[in-house]
Amino acid sequence: MDKFVIHGGGKLRGTIMVGGSKNGTLPLMAAALLTKGVTSISGSPHLQDVATMSNVLRVSGARVYGKRHELKIDTATCNHFEAPYDLVKTMRASFYVLGPLVARYGRARVSLPGGCAWGPRPVDLHLKGLEALGAQIKNDHGYIEARAKYLVGATFEFDKVSVGATAQLVMAATLARGVSRLVNTAKEPEILMLVQMLRKMGAQIQELPDGLKITGVRKLKPVHITVMPDRIEAGTYIAAATLAGGSLRIENCPIDHLSAAMDVFSRAGAVMKKAGPRVLVVQGPKVIKPMEISTAPFPGFPTDLQAQLMAVLSMARGTSIITDTVYHDRFTHVAELKRLGADISVSGNSAIIQGVASLTGAEVMATDLRASAALVIAGLRARGTTKLDRVYHIDRGYEHIEEKFNAVGARIERIKEAM
Numbered sequence: 001m002d003k004f005v006i007h008g009g010g011k012l013r014g015t016i017m018v019g020g021s022k023n024g025t026l027p028l029m030a031a032a033l034l035t036k037g038v039t040s041i042s043g044s045p046h047l048q049d050v051a052t053m054s055n056v057l058r059v060s061g062a063r064v065y066g067k068r069h070e071l072k073i074d075t076a077t078c079n080h081f082e083a084p085y086d087l088v089k090t091m092r093a094s095f096y097v098l099g100p101l102v103a104r105y106g107r108a109r110v111s112l113p114g115g116c117a118w119g120p121r122p123v124d125l126h127l128k129g130l131e132a133l134g135a136q137i138k139n140d141h142g143y144i145e146a147r148a149k150y151l152v153g154a155t156f157e158f159d160k161v162s163v164g165a166t167a168q169l170v171m172a173a174t175l176a177r178g179v180s181r182l183v184n185t186a187k188e189p190e191i192l193m194l195v196q197m198l199r200k201m202g203a204q205i206q207e208l209p210d211g212l213k214i215t216g217v218r219k220l221k222p223v224h225i226t227v228m229p230d231r232i233e234a235g236t237y238i239a240a241a242t243l244a245g246g247s248l249r250i251e252n253c254p255i256d257h258l259s260a261a262m263d264v265f266s267r268a269g270a271v272m273k274k275a276g277p278r279v280l281v282v283q284g285p286k287v288i289k290p291m292e293i294s295t296a297p298f299p300g301f302p303t304d305l306q307a308q309l310m311a312v313l314s315m316a317r318g319t320s321i322i323t324d325t326v327y328h329d330r331f332t333h334v335a336e337l338k339r340l341g342a343d344i345s346v347s348g349n350s351a352i353i354q355g356v357a358s359l360t361g362a363e364v365m366a367t368d369l370r371a372s373a374a375l376v377i378a379g380l381r382a383r384g385t386t387k388l389d390r391v392y393h394i395d396r397g398y399e400h401i402e403e404k405f406n407a408v409g410a411r412i413e414r415i416k417e418a419m
């Protein structure tokens with residue numbers, strides 16, 4: 001398992017480039033299963049999660065190939081409608097294939113994803129929604145078996161906003177017979193990109209004030225799509241500049257998807273200037289200001305930037321409170337930030353952060369993807385050396401983050417260790 005050794009204390013200066021969206025790419029890959037032929041996806045990030053989804057698709061018989069940042073998925077040979085535990089347990093988004101498989105082939109057997117580092121993460125909305133579309137769902141020893149001669153359009157209201165369940169049901173409904181109305185859907189940019197791809201494939205999807213109306217079609221065609229930049233990666237760089245100081249020019253930055261994040265880091269004291277349609281210049285503040293803030297579904301402040309914001313506020317002048325309304329237990333980074341000297345306590349789904357004057361390097365452990373991003377940026381600011389173990393978590397969602405940070409003045413070494 002690789003480790004990072006982060007020599008902290010320096011400011012960041014220079015240009016950093018945002019890659020393609022990880023969370024955007026995964027549902028597009030699953031959507032390829034809705035059609036027969038070669039789907040091509042440009043700008044896909046070269047990440048472990050994308051490799052895992054490629055393997056999930058390969059199990060179904062699809063051919064996944066192509067160059068770095070250029071995926072091709074050929075579904076002409078799909079003949080096995082299963083996603084095994086070994087793959088699904090490492091990446092929850094593998095569950096996305098359930099809806100497309102049952103919609104196109106009438107059956108699917110997909111392992112339940114189980115919990116994750118920050119508590120149970122149910123899939124009840126995915127299953128209830130598919131049942132509403134007429135699928136028969138059975139839980140057989142941890143595998144969900146779904147069957148339907150064909151899916152039938154229906155109205156389904158999400159009692160909670162869910163990105164994954166929205167993606168699952170939009171995909172499934174495109175091939176259902178009749179009209180579906182999905183109410184209280186997620187509005188994340190990744191969902192809008194999926195809708196854009198499905199429309200290009202021939203799906204009939206209409207946006208409603210409170211959701212989506214989908215008129216099922218018999219067949220979809222394979223298409224080419226380009227992935228948008230990763231808003232969470234960009235937000236991580238904004239957080240890094242805010243905490244470590246200096247000035248970062250963030251290129252390929254999806255500014256339109258970052259309003260809430262830009263607002264929050266500006267409140268913390270960062271100065272941001274748009275220098276082009278996808279260029280944001282961020283200058284770190286002398287003094288970080290505390291705040292009270294809650295995460296929320298888009299367009300709110302994303303839970304995927306909560307840990308990075310907490311690293312920043314750990315050095316604010318005063319007390320901050322961060323409440324995570326999306327994932328109530330998403331605080332595994334708290335114990336690790338405390339090893340660096342942060343003063344944080346957790347009460348229910350809120351973290352109370354008393355700003356400290358300095359952070360000091362220590363040995364810490366990455367517990368999940370965004371928690372590890374928070375520890376990297378805290379390590380950039382901390383005095384001395386931070387050793388971060390289990391960086392495979394960060395490799396799931398950031399392409400060579402150490403090289404990108406080193407190019408703007410950071411000093412991060414990757415220590416390769418044999419398994």
Ligand code: UD1
Nearest residue numbers: 023093121122123124125126161162163164165304326327
């Ligand atoms: C996606 C993102 C993840 C992000 C999250 C919230 C991907 C691959 N992952 O995850 O990075 O943190 O959105 O923005 O895009 N829930 C249920 N029942 C369900 C499904 C969800 O109760 O069937 C709950 C979850 O426990 C959570 C909330 O709904 O409290 C939102 O989860 P959801 O939006 O579904 O997250 P994911 O799609 O898994």
